[in-house]
Amino acid sequence: MKRALLAFIALWAGIAGAQDFPAKPLRLVIGYAAGGPTDVIGRLIAQDMAASLGQPVVVENKTGANGLIGTLEVKKAPADGYTLLVTTLSHNVNALLMADKKPYDPLKDFTPISLVSFLPMVMVTRSDAPFNSVQEVVAAAKAKPGEISYASAGNGGSAHLAGALLATLTHTQMTHVPFRGNAPALTEVMAGRVSYMFYPMIGVTEQIAQKRLKALAVTTEKRHADYAGVPTTAEAGLPGFEEYTQGLGIVGPAGIPAPVVAKLNAAVRTSLGKPETEQRLKQLGAIVHASSPEEFRTWLGQDAERWARVIKAAGVTAE
Incomplete structure (x- = not known):
């Protein structure tokens, strides 16, 4: 009986407090x-x-x-x-x-x-990179395991896991290269020292327009208005990638x-x-x-x- 009474008091206090929420x-x-x-x-x-x-x-x-x-x-x-x-x-x-x-x-x-x-993200590579599609990246990774690399802003972040997901889905071995932030990671991709990167959509439109980067795929369910000519990951042969x-x-x-x-x-x-x-x-x-x-x-x-x-x-x- 005592427990039931205490539970009722706690419940009533919670309801009363919620009615006044927020008070600060x-x-x-x-x-x-x-x-x-x-x-x-x-x-x-x-x-x-x-x-x-x-x-x-x-x-x-x-x-x-x-x-x-x-x-x-x-x-x-x-x-x-x-x-x-x-x-x-x-x-x-x-x-x-x-x-x-x-x-x-x-x-x-x-x-x-x-x-x-x-x-969502966009998969980008240097504008004059030797591959022009996701499948060409995959083919290169299968031909020379470990030589294709992908950049990220740090271990366990979205770019790292997107690259790991690509390697997992395609049964390839790719090398993860982490940096301290997105900016230095993208710089290395543009310099051609790292093969590719998954990057937030808003961050690379200018570099793509200036042809310093090229987009290979977007991780959206449908094509994105800002990247109308870029295939989705599903269109690029990776169905279900957008779910991540x-x-x-x-x-x-x-x-x-x-x-x-x-x-x-x-x-x-x-x-x-x-x-x-x-x-x-x-x-x-x-x-x-x-x-x-x-x-x-x-x-x-x-x-x-x-x-x-x-x-x-x-x-x-x-x-």
Whole structure:
């Protein structure tokens, strides 16, 4: 009887607190540096959420360890809805690569709020590279195992895993060359010292227009308006590759009351439903995709399963 009474009191307190939510500013933690696509998208959503919720949403960049620092910051925060995290590919991948240390469980330690967008990539190579299609890259890799290389902004990031996925799907051996950031990685591709790279769509339109790079494929389901003449990965002989496109979302610590989750989800949906926000995200190369908390939870689980298979098959490690 006493336990039932305490449970009822806790439930009632949660409902009452949710009715007043939010009563103070919120924090939106981003595990990457200011100015990148994740940061810009996060700040756009934060601005819109503040207008919907009637409280400031303060963005905090907690950088380091491929997003791990920010993730752990939110994991240990109170489950009151006032501390949120922008998740990327690394939310699942860090946990997979560090499974022996168990830094966190991507699902059990967090409360999904909503998906926000997907960030497709474009596969690029030097403009005068000896291959003009994905299949020519694959053929070269099969002819000389290990000689074809791909660049990334660091181990375990989206470009690294996209390259590992390509090698896995085509049963080839390619060499991963990590750099400290996208800019130096792309520089080496343009110089011809690294064979190719998967790069965020928004970042290479100028270099392609200037014929410093050529695009071999886009990781979208349909051809992209900004790359109308470039085939999709499916058209290039890699059906299903687009299913691995990086998704961005918002989560909070585990245990946020359902009424608070509903308010936060509504604020995100309102933001993504604004034409000006959708247009800005498109300019950043993002595909808008709002969801319910339940849909986001399901997607996170499926995404973890997808990348677990790739990481195992490709032998990807934390370092």
